[in-house]
Amino acid sequence: MRVTQNMMINNMIYWTSKQTEKLSKVQTEVASGKQINQPSDDPAGMGRVLTDRSTISAYGQHESNISQALTWIEVSETTLDAVDTLLQDAQNIVVNLASSDLDSRENAFMQLESIYEQVIGYANTQFGSTFLYSGNQSGSIPFSDEVSISGGTVSDIVFALAGDASDVSIEITDSEGEVIRTIAVSGGGAEGTNTIAWDGCDDDGNPLSDGDYDFSVTASDSAGETVAAYTAYRGDSGDKEVIIGEGRTITLNNDGGSLFSNILNVLSQAITALEASDYDTDVMSQLGTVLGEESDRIATERVALANITSHLETNADRLEKLAMVVEERISETEAGSTEEAVIKLQAQETAYEVTLEATASVLKMSKLSDYI
Numbered sequence: 001m002r003v004t005q006n007m008m009i010n011n012m013i014y015w016t017s018k019q020t021e022k023l024s025k026v027q028t029e030v031a032s033g034k035q036i037n038q039p040s041d042d043p044a045g046m047g048r049v050l051t052d053r054s055t056i057s058a059y060g061q062h063e064s065n066i067s068q069a070l071t072w073i074e075v076s077e078t079t080l081d082a083v084d085t086l087l088q089d090a091q092n093i094v095v096n097l098a099s100s101d102l103d104s105r106e107n108a109f110m111q112l113e114s115i116y117e118q119v120i121g122y123a124n125t126q127f128g129s130t131f132l133y134s135g136n137q138s139g140s141i142p143f144s145d146e147v148s149i150s151g152g153t154v155s156d157i158v159f160a161l162a163g164d165a166s167d168v169s170i171e172i173t174d175s176e177g178e179v180i181r182t183i184a185v186s187g188g189g190a191e192g193t194n195t196i197a198w199d200g201c202d203d204d205g206n207p208l209s210d211g212d213y214d215f216s217v218t219a220s221d222s223a224g225e226t227v228a229a230y231t232a233y234r235g236d237s238g239d240k241e242v243i244i245g246e247g248r249t250i251t252l253n254n255d256g257g258s259l260f261s262n263i264l265n266v267l268s269q270a271i272t273a274l275e276a277s278d279y280d281t282d283v284m285s286q287l288g289t290v291l292g293e294e295s296d297r298i299a300t301e302r303v304a305l306a307n308i309t310s311h312l313e314t315n316a317d318r319l320e321k322l323a324m325v326v327e328e329r330i331s332e333t334e335a336g337s338t339e340e341a342v343i344k345l346q347a348q349e350t351a352y353e354v355t356l357e358a359t360a361s362v363l364k365m366s367k368l369s370d371y372i
Contacts, residue, residue, distance in 0.1 A: 133256030
């Protein structure tokens with residue numbers, strides 16, 4: 001086969017191009033300090049790197065989950081601490097109210113009502129845009145004495161009773177505090193949470209406009225004794241699950257019903273007892289004991305949060321160390337020996353120069369660069 005000059009030129013261009021690519025690759029390796037800069041450099045090594053980077057990403061997500069959980073716990077701890085203080089104050093008020101003196105009872109009544117409202121405020125604490133203690137219904141307020149009308153749809157009236165009642169009356173008020181509807185509940189109500197439907201009309205049967213309306217409940221048993229009513233829990237019993245590692249989770253108690261419902265129940269009973277005509281110091285003493293038990297229960301919950309905090313912090317440290325190990329492994333896989341890379345560069349530069357000289361010789365040029 002006859003070798004033409006054109007064939008020689010094409011051949012020289014090909015080998016010059018190949019040497020240029022090799023030189024560029026080695027120059028990139030030296031400049032970056034990495035022997036793997038693209039998948040083709042080392043497919044198996046790049047596969048390990050990608051797997052390790054995915055692992056680090058998962059570690060980062062778990063650390064983010066832990067950070068959010070720790071913030072949630074901090075907010076919850078602050079909230080429960082405040083509630084515990086209120087419970088201790090309420091217990092002192094109730095236990096020390098041995099006198100049936102009217103002025104003392106009125107003063108205690110106002111203090112307990114204030115504590116009751118503050119407990120509801122803390123039970124409705126928000127974490128970001130969601131409620132801390134609504135279970136899985138974090139978008140719904142957990143405790144409220146409101147009923148709403150929206151687009152003609154009326155929500156149910158939900159309330160709780162400290163005992164069974166034969167007579168239950170509900171007064172619905174507007175934003176001005178005016179009573180617009182009074183409902184006598186047929187059959188009374190049962191101890192615990194009760195749900196009553198409302199047609200959204202006032203006492204004259206006129207449909208009311210969209211909005212939120214307050215309601216209050218009064219109840220009595222078959223003997224005519226007042227039954228305490230209190231704000232019902234509207235969330236669910238779902239716990240907050242936080243993923244802190246592969247196959248590892250921790251559970252945070254955000255069930256407001258289990259945390260606060262009995263507190264509100266006892267406080268409402270104490271407030272009701274203070275209004276009774278036959279005020280009974282023994283009943284108040286018993287309620288004081290229960291308030292102490294509720295305080296102990298909140299303290300136990302706080303201890304549980306402290307234990308979870310310790311566990312989360314330990315796990316966060318572990319994830320940080322694991323991420324460092326994987327980062328080092330990636331670095332070892334990607335990085336080559338600097339000395340070896342420099343030697344390779346020098347060798348490749350020599351090969352490149354030889355190729356240029358050979359090409360120039362074949363084409364009878366002093367230097368190929370004369371025509372570049």
